[in-house]
Amino acid sequence: xxxxxxxxxxxxxxxxxxxxxxxxxxxxxxxxxxxxxxxxxxxxxxxxxxxxxxxxxxxxxxxxxxxxxxxxxxxxxxxxxxxxxxxxxxxxxxxxxxxxxxxxxxxxxxxxxxxxxxxxxxxxxxxxxxxxxxxxxxxxxxxxxxxxxxxxxxxxxxxxxxxxxxxxxxxxxxxxxxxxxxxxxxxxxxxxxxxxxxxxxxxxxxxxxxxxxxxxxxxxxxxxxxxxxxxxxxxxxxxxxxxxxxxxxxxxxxxx
Numbered sequence: 001x002x003x004x005x006x007x008x009x010x011x012x013x014x015x016x017x018x019x020x021x022x023x024x025x026x027x028x029x030x031x032x033x034x035x036x037x038x039x040x041x042x043x044x045x046x047x048x049x050x051x052x053x054x055x056x057x058x059x060x061x062x063x064x065x066x067x068x069x070x071x072x073x074x075x076x077x078x079x080x081x082x083x084x085x086x087x088x089x090x091x092x093x094x095x096x097x098x099x100x101x102x103x104x105x106x107x108x109x110x111x112x113x114x115x116x117x118x119x120x121x122x123x124x125x126x127x128x129x130x131x132x133x134x135x136x137x138x139x140x141x142x143x144x145x146x147x148x149x150x151x152x153x154x155x156x157x158x159x160x161x162x163x164x165x166x167x168x169x170x171x172x173x174x175x176x177x178x179x180x181x182x183x184x185x186x187x188x189x190x191x192x193x194x195x196x197x198x199x200x201x202x203x204x205x206x207x208x209x210x211x212x213x214x215x216x217x218x219x220x221x222x223x224x225x226x227x228x229x230x231x232x233x234x235x236x237x238x239x240x241x242x243x244x245x246x247x248x249x250x251x252x253x254x255x256x
Contacts, residue, residue, distance in 0.1 A: 024074060037067075037071060037076060037079075037081055037082060038081060039081060042081070042085050042088070042199065043199060043202045043203050043206055044203070044206055046199055046200065046202075046203035047203055047207065049089055050089060053089050053090060057090075060089070060090065061090060061094060061098055064082070064086055064089075064090065064095070064098055064102070065098050065101060065102040066102070067082065068082050068083075068086075068098070068099060068102035068103060068106065069102040069103070069105045069106040069109075070106065071106065072102070072103050072105075072106025072107055072109075072110070072156070072160075073106040073107075073109040073110060075110070075157040075160075079103070079156065080188055082099075083095065083099050083185060083188040083189055083192065084188055084189070084191060084192035084195070085192060086098060086099055086189055086192065087188065087189030087190060087191065087192025087193040088192040088193060088195055088196060088199060091193060092186065092189040092190040092192070092193040093186070093189075095185075095189040095192065095193075096182075096185045096186035096189040096190075099181075099185040099188075099189060100178060100181060100182050100185050101178075103177075103181055103185065104174065104177050104178045104181070107156075107159075107160040107173075107177050108170070108173070108174060108177075110157065110160035110161055110164070111160055111161070111163060111164040111170065111173050112164065112170075113164070114160070114161040114162075114163075114164030114165050115164035115165070115167075115170075137163070137166045137168065141163075141168045141169070141172050141176075142172055142176060145159075145163065145168065145172060145173065145176035145177070145180065146176050146179070146180050148180070149176060149177060149179075149180020149181055150180050150183065150184070160177075
């Protein structure tokens with residue numbers, strides 16, 4: 001009986017955290033609450049949001065950080081909308097710092113879930129390519145983590161989960177995440193602050209449309225207004241630069 005209880009506790013500890021995350025995500029999608037984090041919602045509520053930030057800046061920053069950490073922990077696919085919104089409403093440097101702290105906290109939640117729920121089992125049964133990948137990742141964890149964080153090609157959620165599965169130490173995960181996401185966080189926040197006139201014009205047009213009783217009142221703000229090719233190229237170049245030490249090390253091994 002004691003062995004059975006211990007097994008049940010072990011299974012509960014392993015699967016309860018990811019199960020809770022999945023349940024929260026399902027509730028958000030079923031209720032449609034996820035739509036609050038969108039470009040459309042930003043434009044529609046822009047006037048009220050700017051008024052709230054003007055009156056309660058500290059509270060606005062704390063709420064922003066809480067929402068951001070939760071969005072990252074829940075693997076929300078458009079967290080960049082929050083970053084841009086933060087830059088627009090809070091200013092690029094305040095939003096940049098808040099984003100770095102909040103995103104690192106949210107990423108750490110996913111890291112621990114992957115490390116304890118999935119990672120332990122996969123590490124015990126790792127064979128072949130997975131074992132080689134784990135060994136290589138641990139050997140150059142810092143460079144690989146910085147590369148994955150700086151390069152906007154890899155899904156943020158995946159980079160939060162894989163290091164936990166491959167056994168990357170938390171201290172390395174934490175500080176490389178904190179440092180690695182800084183350029184992108186400030187870049188997107190800065191891009192968001194630069195959208196003030198565009199979003200304000202969109203918000204005024206939307207409010208005028210609603211006041212006139214016209215339906216539906218659409219939003220024409222597009223992703224291309226925010227995420228430019230130059231921005232992605234710059235972040236990609238930073239990621240490649242972070243991988244240079246690892247490449248040099250690999251090239252030197254055969255010569256040695």
